[in-house]
Amino acid sequence: MAVRHYLQFRDFAREEYEYVFERTRWIKDMFKRYVPYQPLRDRTLAMVFEKHSTRTRVSFEAGMHQLGGTVITLMTRDTQMGRGEPIEDVARVITRMVDIVMIRTFEQAIIERFSEHSRVPVVNGLTNEYHPCQILGDLYTFIENRGSIRGKTVAWIGDSNNVCNTWLQAAEVFDFNVHVSTPPGYEVEPERAGLYGTDHYEVFDDPMKAAKGADLITTDVWTSMGDEAQSAKRKRDFEAWRVDREMMKAARKDALFMHCLPAHRGEEVAATVIDGPQSVVWDEAENRLHTQKALMEYLLLGRIKTQGDLWST
Ligand code: CP
Ligand code: NVA
DSSP states (O other), X not given: OOOOOBSSGGGSOHHXXXXXXXXXXXXXXXHHXXXXXXXXXXXXXEEEESSOOSHXXXXXXXXXXXXXXXXXXXXXXXXXXXXXXXXXXXXXXXXXXXXXXXXXXXXXXXXXXXXXXXXXXXXXXXXSSOOHHHHHHHHHHHHHHHSOOTXXXXXXXXXXXXXXXXXXXXXXXXXXXXXXXXXXXXXXXXXXXXXXXXXXXXXXXXXXXXXXXXXXXXXXXXXXXXXXXXXXXXXXXXXXXXXXXHHHHHSOTTOEEEEOSOOOBTTTBOHHHHTSTTBOHHHHHHHXXXXXXXXXXXXXXXXXXXXXXXXXX
């Protein structure tokens, strides 16, 4: 059987997400009740980081330990990758030694080349183009708080970056709508976002109009990792794309606020919003742990007996 990878959000069908979310709910419940669940004993996860990380590293590392497995963390600068060993050779070697690999890197093409030479599942822990594990946790958080996301409206305010692209893919898989508002010059590139069409998102010049009637407002840093040289210009260009209280008021009364974190209070989000009552950013971060445990279980063990009805997503 071909090895399954998780390189972008559309790699899984909606019905697979429903399964993974149902497993997440059960795994999270076991964790909260301090009941050990260790189906991945003797399995090893290798994590490769070419960029910084806090949440992704801790959630994968803690998650694999909790499932009974072990973890090896590789920072590229400390390895032969940092001295130019071809990614294909690295893939051939380390995937003979471990059971699953998570990579955070630059271009999506790098992780695709790695996966083509991998004997084991490869998970995208963030590339310049996508961040599927983030939206896995975000969608779970939305559904946990509000039920099905089908037909709902998500407002994306800010840069059309890896997190934005992944929301747009998720909208196609889960059949919801995204209102996107970016400053001029930072628009969504549908091809780079890997979209099938333009049916699931609408572009707004004015971020207030994008926020109107939304069930969820979400944003991210103005300068992503790798774009640091443009930071000063971006601060000027994005000034009107800050999520503040006024913008939250334009959304539905029960709208949630999410941010993948790390956040810059006073830049892309006002402190009153991220630290306010509509913000679910800490649950969102925690759910990275539970959803990724379910993801690893699925990639390594396939479907195991379900514990109840699948979530209606
Ligand atoms: N949201 C997220 O992926 O955080 P880290 O960069 O800390 O891993
Ligand atoms: N868009 C951000 C996300 C960080 C988790 C970046 O790529 O730096």
